[in-house]
Amino acid sequence: MSQDLSSSGPTALLTTTASDAHTWNLVFLQRWLEESGLAVLNLGPCPPVGLVIAEATSVVPNLIVVSTVNGHGVNDGLQLIRALRAVPSLRATRVVIGGKLGIGLGGRRYRERLLSEGFSAVLDGEDGMSRLQTLLATLVV
Numbered sequence: 001m002s003q004d005l006s007s008s009g010p011t012a013l014l015t016t017t018a019s020d021a022h023t024w025n026l027v028f029l030q031r032w033l034e035e036s037g038l039a040v041l042n043l044g045p046c047p048p049v050g051l052v053i054a055e056a057t058s059v060v061p062n063l064i065v066v067s068t069v070n071g072h073g074v075n076d077g078l079q080l081i082r083a084l085r086a087v088p089s090l091r092a093t094r095v096v097i098g099g100k101l102g103i104g105l106g107g108r109r110y111r112e113r114l115l116s117e118g119f120s121a122v123l124d125g126e127d128g129m130s131r132l133q134t135l136l137a138t139l140v141v
Contacts, residue, residue, distance in 0.1 A: 010062035010139040015043040015052050017076030022069040025099060029067055032129075036136050038063070049083045056090055062139050065132075066097040073101035074110045078117055085118040094139075096132065098123030 012033050014026060023045050030042045041059055043052060056064060064084070066077060077097045084090045097119050101110055111122045123131050 009037050009039065010136075011059060012038045012040050012063045012065055013043070013052075013056055013059055013061040014040050014065050014067070015047050015080075016045060016066065017068050017070075017073060017080060018046055018048050019072050019076055020068050020070045021045040025067045025069050029065060033065070033136075036133065038136070038139075049080055052080060053083055053087060053090075056084065056093070057087060060089065061093065063136075064093060064095040066095065068097065068099040068101060071100045073097060073099055074114065077101070077114055077119070081114070081118045094120040094135070096121040096123055096135065098128045098132070100124075 014030055014033065016022065016026060026042055026044065030040050033040045041055060041061070043055060052064075066073075066080060068076065081095060081097075084093070084095055095118065097114060101114070101122070101124050111124070114122045121131065121135060123129075
């Protein structure tokens with residue numbers, strides 16, 4: 001799946017979680033990230049954690065964006081971030097997660113847990129896209 005992301009600007013690896021088969025969010029985010037000046041590798045729906053790790057170590061992106069719609073983002077996201085942070089070359093990579101992260105109540109608790117496990121940002125709520133745009137402005141070009 002690796003592709004050449006050679007560009008003069010920052011790169012992003014775009015993924016969802018292994019249990020999330022939604023694609024509209026990935027198509028939207030890919031286009032939005034590209035229009036924001038990033039080269040994007042979109043892993044598509046339901047990528048296993050091993051594939052995300054393999055592609056991230058191959059591409060070495062400036063940013064990994066994890067989007068989730070099915071409501072299992074907290075559980076699946078924790079598994080993914082633990083695997084990413086276990087790879088020495090990915091420990092400093094910015095990794096953000098957003099979308100529908102949980103079913104029912106959880107809000108502040110799941111945000112704090114995701115951040116404490118290694119996510120750089122949790123982009124849920126109505127201001128998620130504006131917070132992502134702010135983060136993009138800080139990427140090293």
